[in-house]
Amino acid sequence: MSADSTPGLDLDRLGAWLPQAVAGAGTSLSATLLAGGKSNLTYAVTDGVATWVLRRPPLGHVLATAHDMAREYRVMTALQGTDVPVPTTVAFCDDVDVLGAPFYVMERVEGTPYRYAGELETLGHERTRRISERLVDTLVALHAVDPAAIGLGDFGRPDGFLGRQVRRWKKQMDASYTRDLPAADELHRLLAGAVPEESATGIVHGDFRLDNVLTDDRDRPAAVIDWEMATLGDPLTDLALMCVYGRLGERVRGDSIVDCASAPGFLSEDEIVARYAAGSDRDLSGFGWYLGLAAYKLAAILEGIHFRHLEGQTVGEGFDRIGEVIHPLLDSGIAALKEN
Known part of the structure; x- marks a missing residue:
């Protein structure tokens, strides 16, 4: 999938990073921008076998403290095992050379985010x-x-x-x-x-x-x-x-x-x-x-x-x-x- 259809993702760089963080992940990736994100950007990423969800900050103008990936990753990780249902977190990356901003990867949970x-x-x-x-x-x-x-x-x-x-x-x-x-x-x-x-x-x-x-x-x-x-x-x-x-x-x-x-x-x-x-x-x-x-x-x-x-x-x-x-x-x- 072209970079134009996945703004905010460099799939080649992501493909080089992902296998180092996720055992068994492939290097050839495709991705889809998931609908509904008006703040942090959320993508479905797949290597053709497994599918994950990736979150990163929005492009351009970003308010201080408003898009902290590390905090988001930490709270979901901590809540696993409680009565609050959260996705299983997989990996966090603070190396901005990969995607230009910190991001994290989590499991894809089947479900509908009802909006309307x-x-x-x-x-x-x-x-x-x-x-x-x-x-x-x-x-x-x-x-x-x-x-x-x-x-x-x-x-x-x-x-x-x-x-x-x-x-x-x-x-x-x-x-x-x-x-x-x-x-x-x-x-x-x-x-x-x-x-x-x-x-x-x-x-x-x-x-x-x-x-x-x-x-x-x-x-x-x-x-x-x-x-x-x-x-x-x-x-x-x-x-x-x-x-x-x-x-x-x-x-x-x-x-x-x-x-x-x-x-x-x-x-x-x-x-x-x-x-x-x-x-x-x-x-x-x-x-x-x-x-x-x-x-x-x-x-x-x-x-x-x-x-x-x-x-x-x-x-x-x-x-x-x-x-x-x-x-x-x-x-x-x-x-x-x-x-x-």
């Missing part, structure tokens, strides 16, 4: 409800893991996590500004002025939603993927982000927006929060602040993608409307904080 309501509608109400229930249960299971017990006690700095999140995403937003966004300034002001006391420390996925979970043909989570933002901190940020993705999908339709939560049968936001609360002992009072932070974080991520699209550095389709969706997202965050 239409995909779930074909399954029916009952199956969609079951999938969404198990999605919430998987999040509860992740947040119940003791980080120290699996070697992740030093994976982050949980003290002051929420305040740092506000500052971090302000920095990320500022780094990607292409236009004036007064609502972003207002939302940041509200967040910074009312940082709550944090809930008990846990592993935070950082981008938990249905299309970051591979669902098998029996409607079970086969693997949680896309751990690039994982850290230690307040896990309620994961729950809030999942809810905000649902709100965004209801407000803005289009092929660049995750709207699976709008499918008939999918748990409502209230049902998601209630199911999470029933499985966890975390205090959900003041959850509106977390929803505001989630809206700000997602807006910063999308503004970064919008920046790369304007620079011609995105790979794949569905980027042309990203810039539009940021406005209602910021407005919903401000409303959540004012209603808190």
Whole structure:
């Protein structure tokens, strides 16, 4: 397969490296860019006998700390053997001479990353409800893991996590500004002025939603993927982000927006929060602040993608409307904080 069809991969260099890291791997490789990646790039790589999945950072403009391959590889490796389903990690490479950036290889897990309501509608109400229930249960299971017990006690700095999140995403937003966004300034002001006391420390996925979970043909989570933002901190940020993705999908339709939560049968936001609360002992009072932070974080991520699209550095389709969706997202965050 030509380099033009696999941007970000030099298959000759990868073919020279892979057998040194994976016993029995061949040197003649072909690869396919997997659909759905608007951040780190994900490929299926095969030597004609075995198939692996390779992850690397996006091309071009990359925000500091946002695409750390080593952290993503480490957290998935540590979670193997827990109640959280993850792919088996195979090899990590920090030699940028191979692909121009650090990357890692993992097993390919069979499953579907449901993204759109239409995909779930074909399954029916009952199956969609079951999938969404198990999605919430998987999040509860992740947040119940003791980080120290699996070697992740030093994976982050949980003290002051929420305040740092506000500052971090302000920095990320500022780094990607292409236009004036007064609502972003207002939302940041509200967040910074009312940082709550944090809930008990846990592993935070950082981008938990249905299309970051591979669902098998029996409607079970086969693997949680896309751990690039994982850290230690307040896990309620994961729950809030999942809810905000649902709100965004209801407000803005289009092929660049995750709207699976709008499918008939999918748990409502209230049902998601209630199911999470029933499985966890975390205090959900003041959850509106977390929803505001989630809206700000997602807006910063999308503004970064919008920046790369304007620079011609995105790979794949569905980027042309990203810039539009940021406005209602910021407005919903401000409303959540004012209603808190």
